[in-house]
Amino acid sequence: MIANYGYKDGSGEYFISVDTEKCTGCGDCVEACLYGVFEVVENPLDPLSDDQVVVVTEAERKKIKYTCGPCKPVSDRPPLPCMAACLEDAISHSW
Amino acid sequence: MAEDTTSKEYWRWTESNWHDPDMDWREGDIVSAGVDVGSVSSQAVIMVDGKLYAYSNMRTGSDSPKSAENAMDWALEGTGMALDDIHYVVGTGYGRVNVPFAKRAITEIACHARGANFMYGPTIKTVLDMGGQDCKAIRVDQKGKVVSFLMNDKCAAGTGRGMEVFADLLGVHITKVGEMSLQVDEEPPMVSSTCVVFAKSEASALLREGWPKEKVLAAYCLAMAHRVVGLLERLGIEEDFAITGGIAKNIGVVSRIEKELEIKALTPSLDTQIAGAIGGALFARALLQKERKKK
């Protein structure tokens, strides 16, 4: 499943996508993110399974454009810590 | 199916409840229920062995637990069933953690996917749910499992709330917006701002320029349709396609979404607002079956 967390507003599209087939629920991205964007929970979209997956926290879903801002400087952008930490390549950003 | 439906015009949408007078719930094995507490409306659905038995659809009050209770009471009305007769209740929607008698809360995306699968059958692939305060796009497989989704509840554009701002600005009842917006000879250019605040200023300027209300509404419905199509495109749209939620009742937005996508949305056999609660009731049944197996 591709879970897209975030939003589109007048200024643009801001989505963090998690591929739950790839995500192992290891939590490396949770550790890597300096701003507490992620958490590992039982897959909320598949209530009949007990699989652990990473999700963007409820509180952050409405403001990732701003929360992720410091990791996305206008020029000389380094690799994003959350994506770099994910060995399974399960996380992507739309912007 | 609409027989035995009582309706009353209360606030913005029509409230209704229904139960199947030909079904004897006492003969069922599992009685399950789903309660969807949304920001604007709340629904309760009762199912007997996975078959729809009763439902209610009413406005959400300021107190979520009370709204859940009211919706449930109204669904139970005239059935001879008491809350205790229901084996498993799932809460869903924006107020899902505030359903006091629910055994479990499940996110509305999962419930909508499952509910749409029930309402439209296994051929349904793409569901667009436009609620009071959010807009969801969901891709589902033939079993009603979520394949991909996105939910926008950060921005009012593309939600019922955004439409209400316009209805208020123009002094038009929300239920009339859709039809009025179609009373134009040709489509005007769409309102260019996505942001509801800016779109409202734009609309005020158009009114001052002398545009009739119908034309302004057309321009906004077009913009709203264009916006949600943009969201859908992120997931990819595959038929069958359905629109649920309060905005599904707005023909002005729905017809323009269909036009832009060049795809017809399925016509629902049931009130589209109860999709989430149906999904909740189906999950309730499955969870109980899972529990029983474990024992």
Added chain:
Amino acid sequence: MITAGIDVGAKNVKVVIQEDGKILGKGLVLAGLDTQASIKEAFDAALKDAGLASEKLEKVFATGAGRKEVPDADDSYTEVGADAAGATYLYPQARTVIDVGAEEGRAIRVNERGKVVDFAINERCAAGAGAFTEAMARALEVELEELGQLSLTSTKAVPMNAQCAVFAESEVVSLIHAKTEKQDIARAVHDAMATRITSMARRVGVKPEIALVGGVARNPGFVDSLQRDLETEVLIPEDPEYISALGAALLAAGLGK
């Protein structure tokens, strides 16, 4: 050399007339339906303020969202360029310029020569601009000026969950119903707004000193929240809403960078 700069913004049209870096006159009018009329009105106001006839203007540069609509402008500049020119003329030590206007927020990083190195813009969403505080003032039923002052008397930080101005309005109303103090709501509004502006500024790298310009810089509640968020003081000019227009006027005179 006497020059004028005109900033055709979303909410106001501003004109600054300068000679050799000294401001001779300024004018501000609400941007009406008829942009041409508003432009003329703003020029007339500034000329009257300066006590000059329009023939005295040797050059006119335009900026702002409606800059292309100014008839007879000798040249036009982006808001970013005009902002940087105006702010660094007043504050040569500034390395970051933050401009918060009615419909847009901008963060600009400039080098020691005042040249623009990087910039970020919040646009087309009311949440990151003055329109947000205006909507919240309406929901609180206070004047915009009052909102800022109220905020300063707050003793408690209340979180605001809604980001969208439309949803935030409803949240403000619920907070009022829940008997939350008005001043605490006002602070919540400014804190929320400041967080968004700071985040935008961090994308260009916040280097001291920081100049805050644009109409919202007049809101002491926002300034307080922003300074808390940035953990530093910001420089605010006397007429923050005129800085883009000033920048355009200076660029016309060859004084801006």
